[in-house]
Each structure stands twice: as structure tokens, then as C-alpha cells.
Amino acid sequence: MPSPRITSLGARLVFNSRGSKTIEVDVTVNKKFAGRACAPSGASVGKLEAQSFPDNKPEKALAAFNENRKKFLGLDASDTKAAYDALRKVDDTENYSKIGGSVAYALSIAAVDAAARAQGVPLFKLLKPRGPYRFPFPLGNILGGGAHAGPGTPDIQEVLACPVGARNVMEALEMNFKLHSELRKVIESIDSRFTYGRGDEGAWAPNVNNDQALEIAEKAVKNCGYTLGRDMALGIDFASSSFWDEEKQVYDYARQGLKRDTGEQIEFANRLMRDYRLAYAEDPVHEGDFESMAALTKKNPATLVTGDDMLVTNAEMVKKAVGYGACSGAILKVNQAGSLHDALLFAKECTRNGIKIITSHRSGESSDSHISHIAVATGSKMLKTGVLGGERVAKLNELLRMSEYGLIAGMAELTPAT
Ligand code: PGA
Numbered sequence: 001m002p003s004p005r006i007t008s009l010g011a012r013l014v015f016n017s018r019g020s021k022t023i024e025v026d027v028t029v030n031k032k033f034a035g036r037a038c039a040p041s042g043a044s045v046g047k048l049e050a051q052s053f054p055d056n057k058p059e060k061a062l063a064a065f066n067e068n069r070k071k072f073l074g075l076d077a078s079d080t081k082a083a084y085d086a087l088r089k090v091d092d093t094e095n096y097s098k099i100g101g102s103v104a105y106a107l108s109i110a111a112v113d114a115a116a117r118a119q120g121v122p123l124f125k126l127l128k129p130r131g132p133y134r135f136p137f138p139l140g141n142i143l144g145g146g147a148h149a150g151p152g153t154p155d156i157q158e159v160l161a162c163p164v165g166a167r168n169v170m171e172a173l174e175m176n177f178k179l180h181s182e183l184r185k186v187i188e189s190i191d192s193r194f195t196y197g198r199g200d201e202g203a204w205a206p207n208v209n210n211d212q213a214l215e216i217a218e219k220a221v222k223n224c225g226y227t228l229g230r231d232m233a234l235g236i237d238f239a240s241s242s243f244w245d246e247e248k249q250v251y252d253y254a255r256q257g258l259k260r261d262t263g264e265q266i267e268f269a270n271r272l273m274r275d276y277r278l279a280y281a282e283d284p285v286h287e288g289d290f291e292s293m294a295a296l297t298k299k300n301p302a303t304l305v306t307g308d309d310m311l312v313t314n315a316e317m318v319k320k321a322v323g324y325g326a327c328s329g330a331i332l333k334v335n336q337a338g339s340l341h342d343a344l345l346f347a348k349e350c351t352r353n354g355i356k357i358i359t360s361h362r363s364g365e366s367s368d369s370h371i372s373h374i375a376v377a378t379g380s381k382m383l384k385t386g387v388l389g390g391e392r393v394a395k396l397n398e399l400l401r402m403s404e405y406g407l408i409a410g411m412a413e414l415t416p417a418t
Pocket residue numbers: 041042043044045147157237239308360361362363364
């Protein structure tokens with residue numbers, strides 16, 4: 001089969017799920033097969049992430065793309081390294097600040113999207129030609145606060161559901177939808193004025209504090225008839241960098257009106273992991289505190305103690321974390337890294353070190369579903385992509401379609417929190 005060569009490409013500005021402008025790229029290979037990808041964007045952004053747009057202006061990213069567009073013609077679209085090398089020739093900054101991480105994201109993914117069509121294979125198989133393949137467990141945001149929701153909601157960004165007892169994708173999705181729906185009833189039972197408001201990722205945004213958030217999530221699990229930690233596990237994305245006060249050296253839970261120093265934060269995170277048998281705890285300490293992250297990782301072997309802002313999908317940061325013994329889990333967000341090749345290097349480094357990968361959406365998303373394929377191709381244990389909202393369900397439904405190839409042998413191996 002001739003290699004799938006890029007014969008034309010173009011980009012445009014479109015809007016993401018938050019109504020903000022972003023970049024979408026179209027790539028055609030062999031004059032016939034079209035691929036398309038749209039860059040997502042975060043609200044709680046790690047300090048060392050790729051910069052989405054030059055000077056934070058989507059228009060500048062589009063102009064940079066148009067200026068350099070022709071340099072990508074003729075590339076083998078199936079070769080993620082070729083796209084990376086071409087991008088690096090245009091932009092040699094560490095964080096893609098010249099061309100924008102959004103361009104790196106959209107171009108590199110549109111290229112493999114088109115290549116997969118040209119080769120007549122699903123994207124996950126193009127990225128990882130040989131199995132075994134496994135489905136990630138859907139990790140869904142059910143109750144949100146922090147940077148994704150307004151005043152009155154918890155300081156903690158996300159309480160998440162992970163249906164660890166599910167035997168297949170359909171069952172896993174049904175369990176998360178059921179829990180999300182049950183949680184609304186529990187919130188209504190304690191707050192008759194609840195408006196059904198939801199945050200950026202489709203999670204309920206109730207007027208509760210951090211402790212109540214966990215209590216009502218646990219109640220909803222029980223109401224559904226699930227055993228916590230066995231059928232359905234809970235997880236938390238603390239996103240704690242967003243309320244870490246560097247100057248005062250405290251975690252400022254301003255909405256709840258309390259502060260915790262580092263020792264108290266570790267104690268709090270340990271307690272939640274133990275009491276709620278959490279399968280998952282993301283960024284429980286701020287992005288620079290590798291020592292505390294190591295202490296939490298050591299103390300909680302049944303929980304994926306996961307770095308998001310801490311690792312920013314960067315292979316070098318994984319090496320640093322491994323040096324400390326920090327992190328048993330790692331969030332993979334392609335747009336934190338820039339191009340798909342950068343993210344795949346990160347995945348390789350995680351796998352080499354026994355760190356479990358959780359491929360993730362961003363709070364500002366498109367209706368694309370490439371990350372479902374990237375999760376399978378990287379052997380991710382979980383796919384973090386919310387529960388409700390068209391842009392979230394798009395990724396979940398793609399998992400169902402992917403099951404039709406008959407190539408994916410069941411759910412990932414995941415040790416439930418026991
Ligand atoms: P973000 O949130 O996309 O707003 O960064 C998701 C996360 O922190 O995991």
C-alpha cells in the first residue's frame with residue numbers, strides 16, 4: 001500500500017463547548033481521504049503546558065498555520081514523528097509558543113485521522129498496529145466545582161465515577177449514567193432549590209462544600225445498589241494547584257472558608273482515599289510538590305495517585321516523578337504536550353515505569369472522539385471524559401462503535417480499591 005501522503009490541508013477558527021474560539025484542521029491524503037481534528041482547551045491549566053495560541057490569540061495561531069501550511073505537504077500522514085519534526089522546524093520553542101499547541105494538536109491528529117481512513121483501519125490500530133487491545137474504564141465527572149463551576153460549589157474540582165465492576169463498555173456507560181442521574185435526586189433531597197445546574201464538563205454543580213460532595217456521591221452509589229469500590233468506585237480531581245496559595249504556603253479552600261497547610265492537605269487526601277476507597281486521586285497536592293505526591297503514592301497503593309498539572313503530559317516530568325517515587329497514574333492530554341508524537345513519547349515513558357495512563361478530555365471540548373482511540377492505543381486504564389453533554393458522550397459512544405471491530409479484548413485490568 002502506498003504511504004498516505006498529505007496532498008492538501010487547511011485550518012479554520014471554530015468554537016469549543018465553552019463558546020471559545022479554537023483551531024480546527026483538515027488534512028487530505030492521496031487527494032482522497034479526509035481527516036479532521038479540533039483542539040480542546042483547559043480551564044485549570046498546568047504551568048508547564050504547551051501554550052494553546054501565540055499570545056493567547058487563536059487568530060495568531062491560524063495566521064501561523066497559514067504561513068507554514070505548505071511545509072506539511074508530502075508528509076507521510078501515518079508517521080506521527082514526521083508531523084512532529086515538521087512542526088519543530090517551524091517552532092523550536094519548548095511550549096509551542098510560536099505556532100500554538102492547538103495547531104500542533106489539530107494538525108497531528110487530523111493527519112493520522114486521514115491516514116487511518118486511507119488505510120481502511122480504525123485509528124487505534126493505526127497508532128498501535130498489534131494488540132492486545134483493551135477498553136479503558138470511563139472515568140466520569142459527576143459533581144463539579146473549582147475552575148469548572150461557580151460560587152457555592154466545592155473548592156475541589158471534580159468528584160468522579162469509575163464503574164470498576166463493569167464487564168463491558170455498555171455496562172460501564174450505563175452505570176455511570178445511572179449514578180449521574182441518581183446523584184441529581186440526592187442533591188434535590190438536600191436542596192429543594194437545586195436548579196439542575198451543571199459545570200463545564202456536565203457534572204452537577206450543587207451548593208455543597210467539599211465534605212458534603214463526597215458524602216452525597218457515596219449516598220448515590222449506595223442508592224444505585226452498588227458496592228463502593230467494588231462495583232462503582234469514586235475518584236477525585238483536587239486540581240489543588242488552583243487553590244494553592246504559593247505566598248502563604250497554604251491550600252486555600254476559600255468557598256468552604258478554611259485553609260490547610262501541606263501536612264493537613266496530605267492528611268485530608270489520605271483520609272478521603274481511605275474512607276471512600278478512592279480508585280483515583282488526581283493532583284491532591286500542587287504541581288510542584290513531588291515529595292508530598294510521593295508520600296501519598298506510597299501510602300495508597302490501591303488508589304491511582306495521578307499527576308495532571310504535575311506531569312503536563314511531558315516525558316521529562318515523568319522521569320522527574322519516577323525519581324521521587326511520585327505518581328502511580330498519569331493524565332494524558334495531547335494538547336498539554338502539543339503534538340500527538342509528544343504525547344506518545346510521554347505514554348511510552350509512563351508504561352516503561354509502570355505508571356498507569358488515564359487519557360483525558362479538557363473542560364473546553366469539541367465533539368471529536370479521537371481520544372477514545374488514543375486511550376486504547378496507549379493502553380490507558382481509564383478514559384476521563386465526563387458523563388453528560390454531547391461533547392462528552394461523543395467519546396463514550398465511540399467506544400461502543402470501536403467494539404464492533406472485534407479487536408478489543410474486554411476491559412482493562414484494573415485492581416479495584418479494596
Ligand atoms: P481542564 O480540567 O481541562 O480545565 O484543565 C480538567 C482537569 O483538570 O483534569
